[in-house]
Amino acid sequence: MNHFIQKTFQLKDPNITIDMDRVEEQHYKGRLSLFYFGTLTYVPKACECCGIVNDAYQVVKNGTRHSRLTLASITGLPAYLNLAKQRFKCKTCGQSFTAKTSFVDPHCFISKRVTQMIMDRATRVMSEVDIAKDTHVSPNTVRRVIHQAAATLRIRPTSSLPEHLCFDEFKSVKSVKAAMSFIYCDAINHQVVDVVEDRKAGSLKNYFIRYDLAVRRQVKSVTIDMYEPYIQVIHRWFPNADIIMDPFHLIQALNRELSQYRVQFMNTIRTKDRRLYNKLKRYWKLIQKNPNDLKATTYHRFPLFDWLTNTQGIVDYLLAQDTQLKATYQIVHQLGDAYRTNNWPRFESTLIQAKQLQLPAGLRRVLRSFKKYQTYIHNTFSYPGLTNGPIEGINN
Structure with a gap:
């Protein structure tokens, strides 16, 4: 039955467990709504604050945080998931963080399925108010989703780079030929700058050559793991940057x-x-x-x-x-x-x-x-x- 509910909600995250014995009808925002209840927990691979690998149980469970997530409507009724998210505490740095899920975007309380429904309706001749009524969200939320989708289609500027960068890689998705993709972020404010589908030196050369030499000269440091192609790229394309081993x-x-x-x-x-x-x-x-x-x-x-x-x-x-x-x-x-x-x-x-x-x-x-x-x-x-x-x- 839990598998049936997950299929219904398009809930692909195996770390979320739905309580099958608890579905409540409640009046919320003046409408009869369905409320489901679930938990999100897992064993984190590393501390999200300091990055230390959790190979000796340095990261422990530390209570839960409850969130109400907006789901796609069911039988015409608004539906919500009250999700108890696991909190973790790192013994090394003393910082705490909350479990993450692919079901919603970070700091968001609307499921990705609802976001997809908003974008689908935005391609039709519908007002933001009508889309909001269909998906049980506010018109401001509809406007924000549309603007975020439009921003992803813009060509990224190549006129500036952060002074301090972090380079890393992650396992590529199936649609990408390379085994590992490349990601880099601002080492100070931790904002992701961009993602490149291949981490090999040739691909990174073709990517960073778009930036003027004057822009690349402004980079003061790049933090990496011990991956030799990154060192070659930094020496070639960031002449003033100090290489920092993570x-x-x-x-x-x-x-x-x-x-x-x-x-x-x-x-x-x-x-x-x-x-x-x-x-x-x-x-x-x-x-x-x-x-x-x-x-x-x-x-x-x-x-x-x-x-x-x-x-x-x-x-x-x-x-x-x-x-x-x-x-x-x-x-x-x-x-x-x-x-x-x-x-x-x-x-x-x-x-x-x-x-x-x-x-x-x-x-x-x-x-x-x-x-x-x-x-x-x-x-x-x-x-x-x-x-x-x-x-x-x-x-x-």
């Missing part, structure tokens, strides 16, 4: 290698030392956790440990079981702490120190990339407020 991609790469080596070490002791294997499996989050957040003063009983200990003691014990795990842990968290404290000399010295250590192949590969892009990572420390977090949030 810090969250750097930290994510480090944390991923620490996690992968822990799993690799666990697999070597799976049958030899089952108790140690279980400890590593149970307390893996403590190894990934910022060492400054571990407790070292109060002692408690913990499962799998026969003595009183604390979270710092658990980590110390686990690291003592393998020298390479300990070295990996120290390098990863030293680099992470250097970024959090914006301490470039410490970050640079840690990279030099890492050359003398026996580290896993995966981490060595990541550190070689850091060395290759060291100049751009230095810019990350010089522009501490600029990240790809906003555009990652838009993509996610």
Whole structure:
């Protein structure tokens, strides 16, 4: 039945669940109307505020926010969906955000199906007032939808660009030949500038060449992930721009290698030392956790440990079981702490120190990339407020 309702409403978002036992008839705005009830929730891939990837449950549920969404009319009656949207809170940055859905546009309370109905009627000889009556919205809403649709048909100006840009990519839609499309936004106000259907260097060259050199010279910085074609494009077409490596991609790469080596070490002791294997499996989050957040003063009983200990003691014990795990842990968290404290000399010295250590192949590969892009990572420390977090949030 829930599938039937979703088909009726053209509700393509699988994260929305309709309460099938609750449909109410209420008088709203002087008319008998149908009210449906549903919930929107999911596990976010990343924090929309700071961009940190939610791979260790850094983003938690934090209540709900209710919205009344306008649906297409049913049997001639206005219909609405009272949607309880999940709220999330990021433990890293402390910011909160609300679950997003493709059923409505951001900050909008009218379903996309109703918006499509308005645009369809706008192609006929109908007044805005008549369209508003048909779709159960206000004439101002009809006017706004028409103006927004007209704006998408205008040729975008090429006379200006923001001083600070963010470059990123996202999976293309089926109608686009390229596997990944390109999106870029203003790094300061987080407004999307434009979308290009292909992220390859040739396509970006053809796109940015439309801007005069004087306009491109005004760009001061571009924040990117470690994607080589972006670097080539920026050097060629933005001669005055500093390239900034997105810090969250750097930290994510480090944390991923620490996690992968822990799993690799666990697999070597799976049958030899089952108790140690279980400890590593149970307390893996403590190894990934910022060492400054571990407790070292109060002692408690913990499962799998026969003595009183604390979270710092658990980590110390686990690291003592393998020298390479300990070295990996120290390098990863030293680099992470250097970024959090914006301490470039410490970050640079840690990279030099890492050359003398026996580290896993995966981490060595990541550190070689850091060395290759060291100049751009230095810019990350010089522009501490600029990240790809906003555009990652838009993509996610």
